[in-house]
Amino acid sequence: MTDMRWGAWGVDADRTTLSDQVLELLRQGFGVTPGETSTASTEKVSLADSALSAAAVDAFRGEVGADQVRTDRDSRLLHVGGRSTVDLWRRRAGDAHQAPDAVILPGDHDQVLGVLRVAADRGVAVVPFGGGTSVVGGVEPERGDFDAVVALDLRRLNRLIELDEVSMIARIEPGLRGPEAEALLAEHGLTIGHFPQSFEYASIGGFAATRSAGQASSGYGRFDDLVVALRIATPRGSLDLGRAPASAAGPDLRQLFLGSEGALGVITEVTVRVRPAPAARHDEAWAFADFTTGAAAVRRLAQAEALATVTRLSDEAETAVNLAMGGDVGTAGPASGGCLLIAGHEGTAAQVEVARAVTATVLAEAGGRSLGTDAASGWRAGRYRAPYLRDALLDAGAQVETLETATSWSRLDHLYAAVRDALTESLTAAGTPPLVLCHISHAYPTGASLYFTVVAKAADDPIGQWTAAKQAAGDAIAAQGATITHHHAVGLDHRAWMVAEVGPLGLDVLRSVKAAVDPAGILNPGKLLPPPD
Amino acid sequence: MTDMRWGAWGVDADRTTLSDQVLELLRQGFGVTPGETSTASTEKVSLADSALSAAAVDAFRGEVGADQVRTDRDSRLLHVGGRSTVDLWRRRAGDAHQAPDAVILPGDHDQVLGVLRVAADRGVAVVPFGGGTSVVGGVEPERGDFDAVVALDLRRLNRLIELDEVSMIARIEPGLRGPEAEALLAEHGLTIGHFPQSFEYASIGGFAATRSAGQASSGYGRFDDLVVALRIATPRGSLDLGRAPASAAGPDLRQLFLGSEGALGVITEVTVRVRPAPAARHDEAWAFADFTTGAAAVRRLAQAEALATVTRLSDEAETAVNLAMGGDVGTAGPASGGCLLIAGHEGTAAQVEVARAVTATVLAEAGGRSLGTDAASGWRAGRYRAPYLRDALLDAGAQVETLETATSWSRLDHLYAAVRDALTESLTAAGTPPLVLCHISHAYPTGASLYFTVVAKAADDPIGQWTAAKQAAGDAIAAQGATITHHHAVGLDHRAWMVAEVGPLGLDVLRSVKAAVDPAGILNPGKLLPPPD
Helix, strand or coil: CCCCCCCCCCCHHHCCCCCHHHHHHHHHHHCCCCCCCCCCCCCCCCCCCCCCCHHHHHHHHHHHCHHHEECCHHHHHHCCCCCCHHHHHHHHCCCCCCCCCEEECCCCHHHHHHHHHHHHHHCEEEEEECCCCCCCCCCCCCCCCCCEEEEEECCCCCCEEEEECCCCEEEECCCCEHHHHHHHHHCCCEECCCCCCCCCCCEHHHHHHCCCCCCCHHHHCCHHHHEEEEEEEECCEEEEECCCCCCCCCCCCHHHHCCCCCCCCEEEEEEEECEECCCEEEEEEEEECCHHHHHHHHHHHHHCCCCCCEEEEECHHHHHHHHHHCCCCCCCCCCCCCEEEEEEEEECHHHHHHHHHHHHHHHHHCCCEEEECHHHHHHHHCCCCHHHHHHHHHHCCEEEEEEEEEEEHHHHHHHHHHHHHHHHHHHHHCCCCCEEEEEECCEECCEEEEEEEEEEECCCCHHHHHHHHHHHHHHHHHHCCCECCCCCCCCCCCHHHHHHHHHHHHHHHHHHHHHHHCCCCCECCCCCCCCCC | CCCCCCCCCCCHHHCCCCCHHHHHHHHHHHCCCCCCCCCCCCCCCCCCCCCCCHHHHHHHHHHHCHHHEECCHHHHHHCCCCCCHHHHHHHHCCCCCCCCCEEECCCCHHHHHHHHHHHHHHCEEEEEECCCCCCCCCCCCCCCCCCEEEEEECCCCCCEEEEECCCCEEEECCCCEHHHHHHHHHCCCEECCCCCCCCCCCEHHHHHHCCCCCCCHHHHCCHHHHEEEEEEEECCEEEEECCCCCCCCCCCCHHHHCCCCCCCCEEEEEEEECEECCCEEEEEEEEECCHHHHHHHHHHHHHCCCCCCEEEEECHHHHHHHHHHCCCCCCCCCCCCCEEEEEEEEECHHHHHHHHHHHHHHHHHCCCEEEECHHHHHHHHCCCCHHHHHHHHHHCCEEEEEEEEEEEHHHHHHHHHHHHHHHHHHHHHCCCCCEEEEEECCECCCEEEEEEEEEEECCCCHHHHHHHHHHHHHHHHHHCCCECCCCCCCCCCCHHHHHHHHHHHHHHHHHHHHHHHCCCCCECCCCCCCCCC
């Protein structure tokens, strides 16, 4: 498994550069001049000695083997956190004070149990680590009240344990990255159908632990919808949850561990629904007069249960930028003004044929104009490229980050305006007026998500600049009664709004669950749950 | 709101009688001779005085008003339990020792909170009561360690609070029965689409608290799938859960209270997805050579995402009985041998036309032979009649009860055989060899439910007779790794198998949640969770 670069997304071979046209746009639009920041490197980073005692190292080695407890500098630095823009600014500044004291690589469920037992006995914080792609501080090695913290890297749990082609379910281990899991299933002509933007590096366990949603989730369902069963290791033992496709045997405990973000246990097996790999695909671009009209069309699709596998509607600003950038941010088409919608169908040839005809009828009735299939090809080609573009923009001296939320259809307009205004006001007040782009990334019969991309000139203190903007956006989301996160999860960055999300008694419930499975509190301290008042 | 008869389902006007042909079948097949038992009546019931102190009555009256705390004999007897066959045998025997000490009828969320506060302060057990249709002991007035127990009848919480036709969601109160909720929505041309066999008497709150599944759930989704948000009253205050159609803000706490069966809180509002009332319906019957072939056909439908709104496959025995009884148990058709499948489509005319063509293609390819629409009409006419038939069978001296489970497709055959064998062996050993009927009531891409109906001659001790058979069936289900209940819930009757369902640590998690919201343990004692070892 190839590790990502320390201070940027993915690997060098896949990096992107900005065209002269884009650089000129940044200069004219934001006053950004290239060369103000430089790419991160580990060379200048100073790293404290590991705080893990020799006895603790020995105890962990007793559980997983001597080779699988690593305290070397490179291992520790590679587990210093996730891939939010703030994470990247920190690394560009050479800040790695949060590096874990060791990286532990268990080989199976029982070894995970053993590591958790040792950690609980010795008071060592444990941060489960999959692909390291969190954009909300979810894998930050916080030590809480403990003296030491270890990253529990799950990459060795990488098997397809069992494939049941009658029931169309696969039991897989959490350390498999998206492409690895898909490759194992492709040997049998199958797919999970889960393709978030982080797909190339994110892991199966991470998808489950964060309630991930992918670009094709309007067709295949969110990852949490696909999970049939979970195996979980906790400091107090194992949980095996999920005995049927559906059950009325009390509360659905799987739903406590989906989204548990490593704070309630370590997911060691995920049993997931699979489908035949699609024999046919059809991507089509559509133009709408404006975002409101386009959103109403998506709503009609969703409520007619005729959503395309991929259904994505950009607002006017995102549509214009995509056009100007020639597809750099993932979609492009010959729309002149208005809004671009991508409708991508997958399935058997017959399914695609039927479904795209239904979609076309609904979209045309709702005021859409087909731009054809060519105009949609840029979307598929660029679907995993945005994080590389972010690195290039940071290199060029821009601030760029995304955030997302969801609400019911009747409240979507207000939410859209409130978040856009909050971001614009905060960044303008900081002297760096932003461009705010938005798209509907996921649609449901009862509502939709909004995914915002923000671009501005980077301030001298880019972390403070973004933290203030994020606070303003999060407060606006909470005030609107929307969810603070539709698919990025909570981590550190959203925990302050969890009280708005579930109320004080909801937090008590979550804390009581944590106390039941992790009485010492060693599991991913500080994530998901805000500190008690 | 009309109360059900004390010792039988529904109201007298809807009762049914057995034809001479069926009575002859019972005599020949099981040695059952009519007139051995008699219909229940409250006249001969002796009822202990209410154990609720005058001070407690006054305190509850302070919360809900003097008229809404009832200690009269009729009110108490009408809340003595649910409608399992064992419940009915008890009432036929004049056993009402479990009657609650009072019935309290709050008018809104705040009054529910007030009642719970008083109950927690004074140590009074509270059993939330909706339609009283539980078949698993879910509304049995167990007092646990407390001196008194009250039934909390939610019938006055009966409003459609808010209808959002843009988002297609309705916020409704839990005391509405199925037909009442549908009537309020029908004024707007809408439906929830939830039609369990108990539909005519069961309540919205009960659907949520028990994870109900209905006859049309293959099309509309189970009730838990339809819930967008919940408001819950607990002794420690309120919970408002669900802020978006989907969220990644940690664990989904709604899923702790769906299926909570009154043991974790009282559901006081349910926000539920609604759809346009169907403009078109098409019911068609299909014949298959045998249950295995029919099940494979249903699997193909489910995995092609082409399930009909109603998809129900009877095994050979159920098909033969239906034929013999002329539709008395809900389905009938001119199938001579083999198995009967009902495929019912609902939606717009265009949706039904497309969907039924797809269904027909898949079923024909899988070996099905259409019996046409007439052969399916008996199913719709009889869809809510089975509980009345049960009463008539009990009157005639038969033992009759149902139970259900679910598993993955690859394990369905084994589960079917194991449960059928367990029931047959237990009842045969008791000297009352049974007829065991089965149908697939709900199908999913990864598996299906099995719904068993058991008929035998009633033994002298019919409760002991059924309890032994149920124990054998439940043990077989647990041993097969299937869920102990797909849509009847846990109540008292399934709680012993909860450790098989979620494991000892899963029980600890549930107990910790209960302790967080109900530290005094007043909410529905003894239900859902087995007593600690």
